[in-house]
Amino acid sequence: MFDGVLFIAGLIGCAVFAISGGLAAAQRQQDIMSFILLGVVTGLGGGTVRDLVLNKPSIFWLADPLYLYVCVGAAALTYFLAPVLASKYKTLVWMDAAGMALFSVTATHTTLQWHDAWLVAMAMAMITASFGGIMRDVLLDQMPVILEPEIYVSASLLGALVYLIAHAFPLPTPWAIGLGTIAAFSLRGAAIIWDLRLPKYRD
Numbered sequence: 001m002f003d004g005v006l007f008i009a010g011l012i013g014c015a016v017f018a019i020s021g022g023l024a025a026a027q028r029q030q031d032i033m034s035f036i037l038l039g040v041v042t043g044l045g046g047g048t049v050r051d052l053v054l055n056k057p058s059i060f061w062l063a064d065p066l067y068l069y070v071c072v073g074a075a076a077l078t079y080f081l082a083p084v085l086a087s088k089y090k091t092l093v094w095m096d097a098a099g100m101a102l103f104s105v106t107a108t109h110t111t112l113q114w115h116d117a118w119l120v121a122m123a124m125a126m127i128t129a130s131f132g133g134i135m136r137d138v139l140l141d142q143m144p145v146i147l148e149p150e151i152y153v154s155a156s157l158l159g160a161l162v163y164l165i166a167h168a169f170p171l172p173t174p175w176a177i178g179l180g181t182i183a184a185f186s187l188r189g190a191a192i193i194w195d196l197r198l199p200k201y202r203d
Helices: 002-027 032-053 066-084 088-112 118-139 153-168 173-194
Strands: none
Touching (some): 002 032, 002 066, 002 173, 032 066, 032 088, 088 153, 088 173
């Protein structure tokens, strides 16, 4: 049963990131194929890098193409729904936050199946949660959000750390995933609402 819940969480994370990619295309007034391209890259990019780094025998969306179908469908649907959204940018930011939180914790859980070092798991959480957005922003020729002084990577690392602590306690894995996701999303949400930022380096 838990494997099914984790699978659904992964699909939701892919869909949320694909929608954020579609909304980014909407900001640039792109065609539907650009929506799909950006949606697929954003939804699958981080997990692809994770699986390559972990040297898994198969990339997750090649092993189960449903992830790809979900990203294509979510991005295409965003093409038709974007005009009714009151604020594309605000929705994009919150969808990105939700995807980051889900991917951070599910990536931590996945990494622990292959490597038991906490630091490795946290690094893979950060990579999985951010690389799809980086690819999206590079394609759109804009500054990736993680290179801004916003609290983004920090929220991803917090979610991973909360999951690891809860997992070691030990709490049931669904509880650990839920607590980690809430922690990551709450910190990112607080940063969005109150414009919290990390201090910049000053020479």
